[in-house]
Amino acid sequence: MGWRNRTYGYIIVLVLSGGAWGASDPNTKDNYVSRQEYDALKQEMTATRRIAEGSGLGDTKLLVTGSAAAGFVKAEDQPSTFTAEFAPMLLWQLNERLFFEGELGLTLTGPEANGEGSATDVELDLAYLTYLLHDYALVGAGKFSVPFAAFHNHLDPSWINKLPGEPLVFGDEGIAPDTGVGAFITGALPYHKMLFNYAVWLTNGPALITDNPESAGSLNFDNFNDLNMNKALGFRLGFLPIPALEVGYSFEFSRPNPPGFETVHSTLHGLDLNYVARLAALKGQLTARAAWVWSNLSDVTYDPTGALGFGPLFFDNDRNGGYAEVAYRPVDMSERWLRNFEFVLRYDRLAIPSGAPGGGTREQWTPGIDYWITPRTLVKVAYTFDTSGEDADMFALQFATGF
Amino acid sequence: MILHDTHKHAFPWLIVIAAILSMVIASCSTTGRSSQPQAPGSALGYQPASALSGASSAGIQKGKELYDTLACAGCHVINGQGGKVGPDLSNEAKKGRSRSWLTTKMRNPKADDPQTLMPAYGTLSDQQVNDLVDYMLSLTTGKQAGAAAARGLQGLPTVRAVSSSSVTVGAVTVSSVGGGARGPAPVSPIAAGATLWSQRCGQCHNLRPASEYSDAQWAVAMHHMRVRVPLTGEEQRNILAFLQASN
Numbered sequence: 001m002g003w004r005n006r007t008y009g010y011i012i013v014l015v016l017s018g019g020a021w022g023a024s025d026p027n028t029k030d031n032y033v034s035r036q037e038y039d040a041l042k043q044e045m046t047a048t049r050r051i052a053e054g055s056g057l058g059d060t061k062l063l064v065t066g067s068a069a070a071g072f073v074k075a076e077d078q079p080s081t082f083t084a085e086f087a088p089m090l091l092w093q094l095n096e097r098l099f100f101e102g103e104l105g106l107t108l109t110g111p112e113a114n115g116e117g118s119a120t121d122v123e124l125d126l127a128y129l130t131y132l133l134h135d136y137a138l139v140g141a142g143k144f145s146v147p148f149a150a151f152h153n154h155l156d157p158s159w160i161n162k163l164p165g166e167p168l169v170f171g172d173e174g175i176a177p178d179t180g181v182g183a184f185i186t187g188a189l190p191y192h193k194m195l196f197n198y199a200v201w202l203t204n205g206p207a208l209i210t211d212n213p214e215s216a217g218s219l220n221f222d223n224f225n226d227l228n229m230n231k232a233l234g235f236r237l238g239f240l241p242i243p244a245l246e247v248g249y250s251f252e253f254s255r256p257n258p259p260g261f262e263t264v265h266s267t268l269h270g271l272d273l274n275y276v277a278r279l280a281a282l283k284g285q286l287t288a289r290a291a292w293v294w295s296n297l298s299d300v301t302y303d304p305t306g307a308l309g310f311g312p313l314f315f316d317n318d319r320n321g322g323y324a325e326v327a328y329r330p331v332d333m334s335e336r337w338l339r340n341f342e343f344v345l346r347y348d349r350l351a352i353p354s355g356a357p358g359g360g361t362r363e364q365w366t367p368g369i370d371y372w373i374t375p376r377t378l379v380k381v382a383y384t385f386d387t388s389g390e391d392a393d394m395f396a397l398q399f400a401t402g403f
Numbered sequence: 404m405i406l407h408d409t410h411k412h413a414f415p416w417l418i419v420i421a422a423i424l425s426m427v428i429a430s431c432s433t434t435g436r437s438s439q440p441q442a443p444g445s446a447l448g449y450q451p452a453s454a455l456s457g458a459s460s461a462g463i464q465k466g467k468e469l470y471d472t473l474a475c476a477g478c479h480v481i482n483g484q485g486g487k488v489g490p491d492l493s494n495e496a497k498k499g500r501s502r503s504w505l506t507t508k509m510r511n512p513k514a515d516d517p518q519t520l521m522p523a524y525g526t527l528s529d530q531q532v533n534d535l536v537d538y539m540l541s542l543t544t545g546k547q548a549g550a551a552a553a554r555g556l557q558g559l560p561t562v563r564a565v566s567s568s569s570v571t572v573g574a575v576t577v578s579s580v581g582g583g584a585r586g587p588a589p590v591s592p593i594a595a596g597a598t599l600w601s602q603r604c605g606q607c608h609n610l611r612p613a614s615e616y617s618d619a620q621w622a623v624a625m626h627h628m629r630v631r632v633p634l635t636g637e638e639q640r641n642i643l644a645f646l647q648a649s650n
Contacts, residue, residue, distance in 0.1 A: 039528050046526055050618055063616075063623040093623045101627060135636030138629070145631070153631055160608045188635045197633055243602035276606050336516075375520070375609035402608075 063091040066103065069158040071398035076391045083398075084108055085158065087125065097132040125179065137187040143224075145179055147186070147199045147236045148250045149270035149291040152178040159402035162342065163368050163382050165394075167291070167323035168350040173358070175295040175319050175350070176270060177206065177221045177252065182231065197238040205232025205254035208297070210261050213310035216302040217317050217356045219256055219266065219295070230255035234268070244277040256297075264298040284330035292322030315355030323348045329372075342370040344382070362388045376402040459537075466538025469531055473524070474645060477597020481542060488601040488610065489521060495539045505536045520612050522649035596645030599638050604628070613649035621646045 033041070066089035074080035085107045092100040103126040110118040128142025145153035151170045155161055156178075170176055180203030188197040204226035206219035234252030241247075250270035257264040272291040279286055296318050303311020329342040348364040368382030379399050386392035470476070476485035479492045495505065507514055509532055512521035524532070604610055616624060621643055629639040 035529065043526060061619075061623065063620050063627075065624070091623050091627045093626050099626050099630065101630070130630050132629075132636070138633070140630065154607045186630070186633045188633050188638070190635060195635075199633070244606075246606065274606060372609065375611055 061093045065089050065091060065403060067157045067159050067400065067402045069398055069400040071164055071396060073164075073394065073396050075394040076386075087157070089126075099130045099132075100128070101130075102127045136189050137185060139183065139185045141183040143179055143181045144184060144201075146177040146201060146203070146234070148177050148234060148252060148268065149293055150236070150238070150246075150248050150250075150272040150274065151176070151291055154274075155289070157402060158398065158400035159376050159378065162287070162325065162327050162344045162370060162380070163346055163366055164380050164396035164398035165366075165382075165384075167325075167346065168348045168362060168364065169291070169293050169321035169323060173218075173350075174293075175219070175321060176268065176293045177203075177232075177234075179221070180204065180232070181224055194242075195240040197240075198235065200235045201233075203232045203234075205230065205252075206256045206266065208256040208258065208261070208264050208266070210258060210302055211308055212357075213303075213308065214357050216310065216313060217297070217315065217353075218358075219297075223256075227258045228255065232256075232266075236270075244275055246272075246274045248272045257300075262298075262300045264300055266298075267296045269294045278331070280332070282328065282330075283332040284328055287327040287329075288325070290322065290324040293320065295319040310357075313355070313357075315353045315359070317353060317356065319350075319352050321348075321350035327370075340372045342372065342378075344368040344370060360388065362386065362390065362392075364388075364392075462534045462537040463541045464538075465531075466534035466536070466541075469527075469535050470538055471594065472591055474591060474594035474597035474648075477594060477645065478521075478601060486598055486601045488605070492539055493542055495542065500540070502536050502540070505539055506532055509535065520610055522613050592641045592644040593648050594645075596641035596643065597649075600642050600645055603632060603634065603638065604642070607632075613646045616646075616650070618647045618650055621650065 182203030232254035
């Protein structure tokens, strides 16, 4: 029976040793924390980190953000050139209701044909204070982005604009205001599942150019010191019937004539549309944007005596222009490398009275391809076909980032 | 002698049985450890999910509640409900997602996709992640739904009210707002903020990952966006709550 006892002995030892091995979990020892203790400690550390972050000087109220871009442009019959721009923005939350926003625009200009005149343009793009009245309204004053037709205050930054350049109607020779010096009230109102937003502004308004033979009859929207006692009054009403779609109507009225010049009334109307949706059928995101602006000014005679050398000049001063843009990004394609590309096509039009300086209709088609390196950094390549008969085709490459 | 021989032959088998028994006892003692999800960064396989072995209805229900409370629907679609920032999660089991893959997607989403906007939910407990994984693997559509329901694993309404639940994400504790057993789906500030973030912010520009700014910086940035867009005060607060919770 000795073998039998030995066998039972082996079995008991094996069974007990297995149990002992299983029970020898190091986590059960006193010198290890439990999962619960670990989670509690981790949460405490996270809370401490947040408190530390929130109490740091310069971190609680201030935020430096903005955009920067570098590019290369080759316009038809023009020398090619590299470009650079930098638009730092300072956001300062003075308290829960009071807020300041300032933005500088730094761009390189020149040189002239003789090689002189290279300079860095520094412009105070924005500087305004706002005060929150309640959940549906806030007031502000200073130099602010005028939300007329929604482009400049929403889509202007180089990392948001999907093409290297601005639409003609919102560009340097455009017919819509970009910034204004004055005061405004704005807000949004929900209604069931829809949303309305509004903005009303009172600014110095534009200045009518009367003495320049190359631009007489057009409006200068950079009117920082009002040239008369009349202010511009404008508003924009936006409507979002569904979250993916916003349509807006803008209006601005002013008397932009300089002192001593015939009284001129300026009326601007604008329509804008913005649709962004991720469509399963297209396996990607579709963006459709459009805006159209109508500008009506009183018909007056410029340089009536001919003293300035280009008059008398009289024309029907009604202008209009706009753009329509579609973009597609295949974010739901299985090929990951393809998801970062975005394909863009924009149509531009700007009609200036034929009798006015620089008169005529300009039309452009601009296809472009963007490559998104990060959600806020991209490379854009575009080619503009000018179909209005002018030699104004242009190739543009731009590297843009928001920070 | 025959008996003696038989006993001699039975000896090795008894040893084998004892060894197996030993291992069973050992494995029972370590079950608590081995059932935990793998640590972040563990192998990213696309192995077929072993369905819901070990998943309880209570765990799935808790996962569903967490899914609602954490506002996952702000970015993800399940059965046609939710945002479209992230992928549709209606068929994770059908796609062959493993538990470790789903766990890593929650713990360390950039391990698989460096450009993803998905925030890392590092402060969820392992149990909470387990529940979420259980819930996702329980979701099936079409023919599979019937089979799953028959197993008692589905049975969850698409939109279900959560009467009272709260979860801590980082230092922020979020509670569901309102809700009766059959009332409308509750909308927590974070859930509402997640939806608004994808809809309102995505209307003009790409969505920035929440980790790009600190909580304090997001407060300033959202004040700025309230002025520019413009947003209502409630929209501003909800989006901020979501970004800070996801940060």
